[in-house]
Amino acid sequence: MTGTVERDLETLGAELRLPHKVRTRVERFSACLWETASLQRHEIREVWERSSSHGEGPIMVTSCQRLEVYSTDDCDCGAPLQKEGMHALRHLAEVAAGLHSVVLGEAQILGQVRTAIQEAPAEVRPLAEVALAAARELRRETEFHSHSGHLLDRALSRAELPAQGRLLVIGAGAVGRLIAQRGREMGFDEVIIASRREPDAAWFHDGGFQFKSVWDMHTLEPVDVAVGCLGSEADELRPGEDLPGIRHLAVDLGTPRNFRDNGSLRIITIAEMIGPGNDRPHSDARRAALRERLHNILDRRLTMMSHDSGSPVGNMRNAVEQVRQRELPRIQEKHPDITPEALDAITRALINRIFHTPSQKLKQIDDPELARSLAELFSEDGSSRTRRPLSSAENDE
Numbered sequence: 001m002t003g004t005v006e007r008d009l010e011t012l013g014a015e016l017r018l019p020h021k022v023r024t025r026v027e028r029f030s031a032c033l034w035e036t037a038s039l040q041r042h043e044i045r046e047v048w049e050r051s052s053s054h055g056e057g058p059i060m061v062t063s064c065q066r067l068e069v070y071s072t073d074d075c076d077c078g079a080p081l082q083k084e085g086m087h088a089l090r091h092l093a094e095v096a097a098g099l100h101s102v103v104l105g106e107a108q109i110l111g112q113v114r115t116a117i118q119e120a121p122a123e124v125r126p127l128a129e130v131a132l133a134a135a136r137e138l139r140r141e142t143e144f145h146s147h148s149g150h151l152l153d154r155a156l157s158r159a160e161l162p163a164q165g166r167l168l169v170i171g172a173g174a175v176g177r178l179i180a181q182r183g184r185e186m187g188f189d190e191v192i193i194a195s196r197r198e199p200d201a202a203w204f205h206d207g208g209f210q211f212k213s214v215w216d217m218h219t220l221e222p223v224d225v226a227v228g229c230l231g232s233e234a235d236e237l238r239p240g241e242d243l244p245g246i247r248h249l250a251v252d253l254g255t256p257r258n259f260r261d262n263g264s265l266r267i268i269t270i271a272e273m274i275g276p277g278n279d280r281p282h283s284d285a286r287r288a289a290l291r292e293r294l295h296n297i298l299d300r301r302l303t304m305m306s307h308d309s310g311s312p313v314g315n316m317r318n319a320v321e322q323v324r325q326r327e328l329p330r331i332q333e334k335h336p337d338i339t340p341e342a343l344d345a346i347t348r349a350l351i352n353r354i355f356h357t358p359s360q361k362l363k364q365i366d367d368p369e370l371a372r373s374l375a376e377l378f379s380e381d382g383s384s385r386t387r388r389p390l391s392s393a394e395n396d397e
């Protein structure tokens with residue numbers, strides 16, 4: 001299988017003017033990408049086997065739509081799409097921000113990426129954390145009006161079905177909950193949740209849902225629509241045996257698929273909701289705009305990352321940034337009417353304006369000792385050299 005490789009051309013790094021150290025790291029960053037939406041179990045297994053050629057250590061991001069491996073290796077694993085350098089890093093940030101999800105900006109993927117990064121080795125982790133932090137920042141400043149529950153809207157409109165009658169939601173994880181709640185909002189008369197155990201959570205108790213164990217949901221009266229939201233471990237459900245009668249539509253949100261296709265049941269899969277016939281010009285335009293905004297955030301954070309290289313300017317800017325970060329919550333408390341995004345932008349702009357000229361001048365000082373002494377004026381404990389550099393991936397949730 002020959003795949004497509006997006007190589008990082010000189011232009012990206014040069015455009016950014018990243019310092020050598022960061023640039024070298026970015027250039028070695030690579031991504032091997034598989035789309036896995038709605039594959040069958042044996043097909044998924046094959047993808048897993050291929051991806052395992054990366055050995056131990058890389059970042060593995062898995063969701064119902066994708067399996068992605070981020071590493072610093074050169075490899076010929078045969079992934080259908082590979083990205084390198086800045087392209088790979090941008091892709092990771094986009095995925096984490098939900099810009100590649102069927103439902104734009106859905107939140108689950110952020111947690112999935114975070115988990116993957118937490119387990120990653122030191123060579124790839126710092127850069128990946130910058131991508132994750134950029135994704136978080138985009139999410140903080142952006143209002144996403146959709147969540148995974150809106151997959152139900154998408155499926156019903158594809159099938160030209162009204163939201164009425166009995167809805168069966170199989171699986172009580174995050175997606176199952178959102179689908180069930182959305183089903184209520186849309187006007188289904190009854191919403192039944194089938195899972196291994198009855199959910200013991202407020203959303204379930206207060207939601208007016210019925211419960212049925214997955215083991216005997218086949219005994220239910222027929223439902224109008226059934227939605228499968230089971231995780232990758234779940235066995236395939238057989239219509240007529242494991243499932244109750246389904247009058248109109250089965251929506252399969254599982255990867256691998258939740259429902260066995262027996263030819264007589266109308267099934268809509270995730271893959272179908274991504275594929276052709278889903279032209280959404282408005283949403284595409286918004287995705288493109290968000291992607292551009294995210295790239296800017298990422299670029300800024302990479303530049304910040306380069307500040308920790310121990311230069312006098314870097315130390316000064318980090319010291320100032322730490323004060324800013326510390327003051328933000330206090331200012332926010334006094335001025336709840338200003339949004340966190342606006343506050344962040346205002347304070348950042350002010351500091352940049354004040355420190356732009358001193359930074360330029362400091363860079364031009366040819367005497368390292370003098371430069372260091374000047375930079376230390378801003379260091380609160382007088383030892384900016386030993387100060388922990390501000391991570392550009394600060395945990396800001």
Ligand SMILES: [Zn+2]
Pocket residue numbers: 031032054069075076077078079
């Ligand atoms: Zn690979």
